[in-house]
Amino acid sequence: MSDPREQLRRYLEQRRELGERELVLDQLSVEEALRIVGGAPPATRAERAPQGAAEGPPAPKAAEEPPPNDWRETLRAAGAAPAQSAAKPVRASEGIPASTPEVDGQLAPAGIVVGTTSRDLFGARGPSLESLESVAKAIATCTRCPLYATAKNPVPGEGNPDADFMLVGEAPGATEDETGRPFVGQAGQLLEKILAAIKFTREDVFIVNVLKHRPPGNRNPRPEEVSACSPYLVRQIELIRPKVLVALGTFAAQTLLDTKLSIGKLRGQIHRYYGVPLIVTYHPAALLRNPAWKRPTWEDVQLARRILDRAVSGA
Ligand code: SF4
Numbered sequence: 268m269s270d271p272r273e274q275l276r277r278y279l280e281q282r283r284e285l286g287e288r289e290l291v292l293d294q295l296s297v298e299e300a301l302r303i304v305g306g307a308p309p310a311t312r313a314e315r316a317p318q319g320a321a322e323g324p325p326a327p328k329a330a331e332e333p334p335p336n337d338w339r340e341t342l343r344a345a346g347a348a349p350a351q352s353a354a355k356p357v358r359a360s361e362g363i364p365a366s367t368p369e370v371d372g373q374l375a376p377a378g379i380v381v382g383t384t385s386r387d388l389f390g391a392r393g394p395s396l397e398s399l400e401s402v403a404k405a406i407a408t409c410t411r412c413p414l415y416a417t418a419k420n421p422v423p424g425e426g427n428p429d430a431d432f433m434l435v436g437e438a439p440g441a442t443e444d445e446t447g448r449p450f451v452g453q454a455g456q457l458l459e460k461i462l463a464a465i466k467f468t469r470e471d472v473f474i475v476n477v478l479k480h481r482p483p484g485n486r487n488p489r490p491e492e493v494s495a496c497s498p499y500l501v502r503q504i505e506l507i508r509p510k511v512l513v514a515l516g517t518f519a520a521q522t523l524l525d526t527k528l529s530i531g532k533l534r535g536q537i538h539r540y541y542g543v544p545l546i547v548t549y550h551p552a553a554l555l556r557n558p559a560w561k562r563p564t565w566e567d568v569q570l571a572r573r574i575l576d577r578a579v580s581g582a
Contacts, residue, residue, distance in 0.1 A: 374573055378536030378545075379524045396502050399428050406479045411495040414480035420447035424475030424503060431575055432467060433509035434458070435500065436550060437518040438478035438488055449474045454551035458515075461551065464565060465572040473507050475500060477522050493522055504543070510578045511571050512543050516550025534567060537574065544578075546571040 396402045403423040409415055422439040425448060442452035450458045450469075459469055478488050478496050504512070514520035517530045523540055524533065524547075533547040548567035549560045 374537065374577075375570055376536050378533065378538035379526060379528075380539040381524055382539075382541035396506075399423075399503065399506055402499055402502055402506070406499055409479070409496075409499075412480075412492040414478065414482060414492055417483045418480035419444045421479050422447055422449050422476060422481070423479055423499070424449055424473065426469065426473035427471055428473070428507060430471065430473040430507055431510040431579065432472040432513070432571070433504065433507055433511070434472060434474050434513045434515055435519045435523060436474070436476045436515045438476050438485075439481040440485055440552075441481070443476075444481040449476055450551070453555060457551040457554055461564065461568055465568050473503075473509065475503055477519055488518065497522070504540070509543060511575045512540055512545040513568070513571050514545060514547045516553060519550075520547040534563065535570075537570075544571075544574050546574070 396405055403421075406421045406423045409421070415421070418439070422443045426433075436450060439449065440452055440454070442455075443449055449455070458474075462469060462472060477500055478492060479499060482488055482492070512523070514523050514533075520530055520533050521527060523545060524538055526533070530547060530549065536547075538545040538547065546567055548564050548571075549557075554560050554564060
């Protein structure tokens with residue numbers, strides 16, 4: 268696709284799909300965004316130059332500039348430089364202590380820290396369920412939110428109970444609801460390929476969703492449903508005690524990290540969930556819609572794998 272406007276439209280749609288509700292395109296200001304849509308005059312060269320570069324050679328005449336052939340050129344022509352605006356690492360949220368264990372220090376910047384150690388993961392908040400089987404049984408008879416009434420089957424999660432690598436998705440879809448198993452549709456097949464790329468089968472890892480019953484019509488989970496269902500997820504993480512957590516998609520990431528930040532701002536960092544390194548990447552279903560996200564997803568899972576390898580080797 269060569270039409271930059273069409274590419275820009277798709278880009279904006281992707282950002283919306285990632286959970287962004289504000290018109291903030293990386294480091295674009297409102298003025299820059301207005302220029303893109305023709306609502307503001309073009310930026311001067313001084314405005315476009317990065318800090319400290321205002322003394323550079325004169326800008327070429329507009330007529331000499333080649334027409335933009337992708338959305339990045341469109342943005343640059345409008346006064347922004349998205350390719351140069353690498354997201355700044357997002358440090359710990361207000362009131363949450365930051366920590367960057369040495370073992371991860373050279374792999375990626377530290378991100379959000381939720382909780383301080385794995386020991387206080389549950390405290391008195393979670394149900395007293397002593398095994399993954401008892402968690403699954405409790406989910407099967409759960410009425411803590413209305414979703415049990417419309418779903419066909421509970422989908423508690425599955426995999427290796429001693430897994431070092433645990434993945435958290437959003438909620439069951441239609442195929443998962445039919446089968447009672449997580450990630451078994453098209454997105455599940457893609458997830459298996461992603462796992463294979465880092466030398467895992469789905470039997471090696473543990474796969475769960477935040478919600479254990481399907482929201483009707485695949486609608487977004489509601490806050491009260493997440494709140495009702497979270498103790499099961501928390502308990503599963505405590506029982507499995509993974510060495511690495513991977514949040515698949517905006518919803519899982521925002522839920523685990525208790526943040527509204529977009530996935531674009533959460534990727535590429537090593538967050539901590541009660542001491543467990545947590546990597547954020549795209550949901551496989553989103554990859555099916557946007558194949559361009561396969562490469563960043565590959566980078567994310569490679570990072571997660573390296574963290575695990577270091578943790579296992581004690582390096
Ligand atoms: S979605 Fe979670 S909280 Fe709601 S009924 Fe199912 S198991 Fe219970």
